[in-house]
Amino acid sequence: MSITEKMANMDRRVFYWILFFAMMVPFLSPIGFPLSIAPNTQDLYDGVTGDSIDAGEIWIINFGYGVSAWSECAPGVTVVTKALFREDAKIIFMGPHYDVELTMNKLMEDAGADFAGKEYGEDYVFLGYITGGEAAITQLASDMRSVYPQDHHGTDLDDIPLMADVNEWRDIAGVLSSDTGDWGAYFLRQWQEPHDVPLAQIGISMLGSTGIPYWLAGNYFGMSVGxxxxxxxxxxxxxxxxxxxxxxxxSVSHLMIVIAVIMANIGVLTDRGRES
Structure with missing residues (x-):
């Protein structure tokens, strides 16, 4: 059997094994293929870096996603957390999913070097789980202590230095909501629209179609999609x-499929040429 015949008749199991090992390479060491930056992503990054941030201002990061959406939301949250900390901003973390503690632990692991230089209670605080949907977000804007009398660890907010003068929307510089559902929209309706609090979303891919129009309209100052x-x-x-x-x-998987299609077609066309 000629090489072209082998190319045209490769056992699919062989190709799948080649594809498997090729896809493993980025997991061993990220390659960093060329990637264009979407304007909405650039706006998000610009909004949490440089002159957009004043040292000491306080931001909320809402974990509107659970463990199942880590792959789409966690990387973006890690980046914005690093960016805010490096601008000496302070962060309040919270989330509406029952596994929010696991998500917070993952963030502290992924951004470990940045958390290492910060002090809990002074530079960041983890309020923990929130329930109540949009009604809770509404109440959070006017009286945080009525929603969170204590942080996740059971410490009264009045005993946490970062929270000493924080109790309503006026005390917050901006909100970053990372979502699989409607929490970004809750903050939009109850914080951004009535009070003009800067808001951005880090959402799963399917939220792009609903979130990008908010960015285009100016409700979100930026958005990261998936x-x-x-x-x-x-x-x-x-x-x-x-x-x-x-x-x-x-990208590797798509490249391998393109190569496989080209190889198979070369084999088939060569064999047809010989037969004719």
Whole structure:
């Protein structure tokens, strides 16, 4: 059997094994294939870096996603957390999913070097789980202590230095909501629209179709969409991570499929030429 015949008749199991090993390469070391930056992602990054941030101002990061959406949301949240900390901003973390503690632990692991230089209660605080949907977000804007009398660890907010003068929307410089559902829209209706609090979203891919119009309208100052958006943020901050790995793996798989199609067609066309 000639080489072209082998190319045209390759056992699909052989190709799948080649594809498997090729896709593993980015997981061992991210490649960082060329990636264009979407304007909405650039706006998000610009909004949490440089002159957009004043040292000491306080931001809320809402974990509107659970463990199942880590792959799409966690990389973007990691980048914006690093960016805010490096601008000496302070952060209040919270989330409406029952596994919010696991998400917070992952963030502290992924951005470990940045958390290492910060002090809990002074530079950041973890309020923990919130329930009540949009009604809770509404109440949070006017009286945080009525929603969160204590932080996740059971400490009264009055005993936490960062929260001493924080109790309503006026005390917050901006909100970053990372979502699989409607929490970004809750903040939009109850914080951004009535009070003009800066708001951005880090959402799963399916939220792009609903979130981008809010960005275009000026309700969101920026938006990151899915793993692609996370990879763009990683590129902007100059630190390749999980989202870049995912996008590299997808790129490798597509490249391998294109190569397989070309090889098979070369084999078939060569064999037809010989027969004629």
């Amino acid at each position: 793993s692609r958006g996370g990879a763009e943020l990683e590129k902007l901050i100059g630190e390749l991570g999980e989202a870049t790995t995912a996008m590299d793996s997808i």
